[in-house]
Amino acid sequence: MASAAVDQVIGIIVSALQNEATLLVGINDELDEIRRELESRKSFLHDAARKQDMSEGVKTWVAAVRDTAHQIEDLIDEFTYYMYRQQCFTILHRIFRTPKTLCEKHRIASKLQQINKTIKGMDERRKRYGIDRIEGSSDHYLPxxxxxxxxxxxxxxxxxxxxxxxxxxxxxxxxxxxxxxxxxxxxxxxxxxxxxxxxxxxxxxxxxxxxxxxxxxxxxxxxxxxxxxxxxxxxxxxxxxxxxxxxxxxxxxxxxxxxxxxxxxxxxxxxxxxxxxxxxxxxxxxxxxxxxxxxxxxxxxxxDVGSYFSEDYKIQRKKLIRLWIAEGFVQQIDRTRPIEVAESYLMELILRSMLQVVQRNEFGRPKHCKMHDLLREIGLSISEREKFGVVYDGKAEIDKCKSHQVRRLSIQTTKGDLQSYSNMTRLRSLFVFVISSVSFSNTLLSKFKLLRALDLENAAIDILPEGLGTLFNLRYLNLRGTPVAKLPKSIGKLRNLEALDISETNIKELPSEVVEMQNLSSLAV
Missing domain, CATH: 3.40.50.300 (P-loop containing nucleotide triphosphate hydrolases)
Incomplete structure (x- = not known):
């Protein structure tokens, strides 16, 4: 899991430096140095992951690397969000010279420099815990x-x-x-x-x-x-x-x-x-x-894998792939489309029997899959321990779920209301698998500003507030099967949105503002 977190944040840094270069002026050097430092530690993470019985010291070191990767991801997303908000209120050519912006850049740069020192300090702890080299063994490869x-x-x-x-x-x-x-x-x-x-x-x-x-x-x-x-x-x-x-x-x-x-x-x-x-x-x-x-x-x-659906849920192939891409789980490979790379991930899971095919299309390719109950329980346990994500199904107290401060949340019960999750400000994905009435307030959405994926399929929600436009980081929005009849005009502000599903809803026409969604590549109606 730590290795996957590091791979993901390295991908985010590379993507940010390529696609958000203008916004990142002033902190790009710090980001590039952190990328190099993380790259140099990937091999040790893989070595640690191969150990069947990790000592407490090794576990502590791996957890520290994972948490640091999460901190870096949060800083990048927060800073990009801040700069985007500044663009909304400031003339573009003056943004980068305002005292407030310069102060924010200095604050982020200082945090990144401190994180870089922390990463370098991990070397001493790594040696102390005995992960000083890649250990080989005769069963690692066949002649x-x-x-x-x-x-x-x-x-x-x-x-x-x-x-x-x-x-x-x-x-x-x-x-x-x-x-x-x-x-x-x-x-x-x-x-x-x-x-x-x-x-x-x-x-x-x-x-x-x-x-x-x-x-x-x-x-x-x-x-x-x-x-x-x-x-x-x-x-x-x-x-x-x-x-x-x-x-x-x-x-x-x-x-x-x-x-x-x-x-x-x-x-x-x-x-x-x-x-x-x-x-x-x-x-x-x-x-x-x-x-x-x-x-x-x-x-x-x-x-490297992960998935968050309710028990016995039939997962649509295309939906799963779009979610992986939105979350940044799909590694960038030159001249290969992300969707092709994601397809290969899916085939890996199926070939290893981690996903079961329940329906195929006319070409014999998987259309719907599901996860075996036992594998799902094991995955959820690991996911919770690694602060990757958590499922709230009513079996535990809601406060216990909130205390994890995890990055992915799947709500699978009608107990409680969405407002009670407002302190989970680090969420990257939110799944709502309930058919009872749910609602989002502008205040609640403002707490989820780092959200990358929002899945409300079949939820009884009929109104989306204008606050939806504050989800600058959103890549995936699924409203399939909801009674929503109108998209807010603020949806045009979702410039990073890549996939939008409004099929089987009451939406009859799209607002003109959708033309402002620069990265929308998948629209299901």
Whole structure:
């Protein structure tokens, strides 16, 4: 969880520096330095996460890193919110020179500098708690010759994985034209490579592609060597002669060769045992999305997940993906759309049986999923402990839920009213799974200024106050199935809103202010 929090805040910093550069003038240097410091500590977090039995000292250190990541996220969101509010009342070219603004920038910069000192001070504690290096063990990876042997395993020797194997073959052979990245995640020795090899060797699968390549990735892979291997494998799959001077080619030439070769071909690629998230970034530029239905399969041991729905709730695939994107859980990968990356996350969860498919679309892809009750309870327990999120279902006192000061809240009971949650000012996501009447006041909404996702599907709410426009950070708004008949004009102020669902409501027309919503990319009516 701490590793995921750090990954998320690094993504937020990078995104902020790229997209909010004007607003962040004066604190961007501090943010970039913090990003570098956090990057250097990611490996130690992964090492700590691998320890089955963490000492109390290690747990304390990991918790401190997580809490620091949360502080940084809060500061960025608060400062961006403050600067946006200033824009509403000040002439744009004078914003950055007002004494009040300069004072606020100085305050934030000072806080960031203090956080940076805290991060650096963690090194001493890290060494004290014994997380001073990445510890390897013989079960962390299979030798390459053992991994490649999976390609020669007979079909009858593969035991189990019937459902997973069927799902993989369906994903590889469906009619979807976009290039699709399919990730298979699991610990070493869990059968990932064998499962993928079974699908890869299937003649029905191979007949769907013009060329194919299987690449086993070592932990110390060289980018250019991977590209050369791809070229050789593609040519050999078509019994074509490989270029004689391939060994002399550099990165630019190799990319051009691959793009030219694959431009008009439907291809299949397996990247087996990818440890590094940068692997995909390093080579995807050479694998064009030519909209011919190409597929890329990646086996890996990396995982980062989370989800918050009521028991036995049927989760719509598109809804879950939009929520992940809104929350910033989807890592930015060059030239790959966030929705494609999120789709690969979903496939990981399904292949690992963490989500169960309850309905598929006409292409055989998941349409609705649900989480097993036991897994849900385990996930909620971890989530609560890690201050990730909490569910209020009436089983605990409401004050206990509020005391967590968590970042995600799922309300699943009619007891109490929304006003009682007004002190949870750090919320990033709010789900309301009740069918009784609920209402939001302008005062309540002003307390949720950092909210990224607001899900009111099927809630009995008929009026949205003008205060909705204060939710500057909002990326996702779901009003599906509510009796809402009118959107407030202030909705135009939600310049970060990416997804809006008003299907099955009483809304007949949109206010003209929606044209001001610069980032709206998904509108369901």
């Amino acid at each position: 390459l010759y053992q991994r490649d042997s999976a390609l020669f395993t007979e079909e009858d020797d593969v035991v189990g994985f019937e459902e997973e194997s069927w799902l993989l073959k369906t994903l590889l052979t469906d009619k979807e034209k976009d290039q699709t990245l399919i990730s298979v995640v699991g610990m070493g020795g869990s059968g990932k490579t064998t499962l993928v090899a079974k699908a890869y060797k299937d003649e029905t699968v191979k007949s769907c592609f013009d060329c194919y390549a299987w690449i086993t990735v070592s932990q110390t892979y060289m980018r250019d060597d991977l590209l050369k291997s791809l070229i050789k494998e593609f040519h050999q799959s078509r019994k074509e002669r490989v270029l004689d001077d391939l060994g002399t080619k550099g990165f630019k030439d190799l990319v051009e060769i691959l793009i030219g070769y694959l431009k008009q071909k439907k291809y299949l690629v397996v990247l087996d045992d990818g440890w590094d998230i940068n692997l995909w970034e390093a080579i995807n530029v050479s694998l064009p999305n030519n909209e011919l239905g190409s597929r890329i399969m990646l086996t890996t041991r990396k995982e």
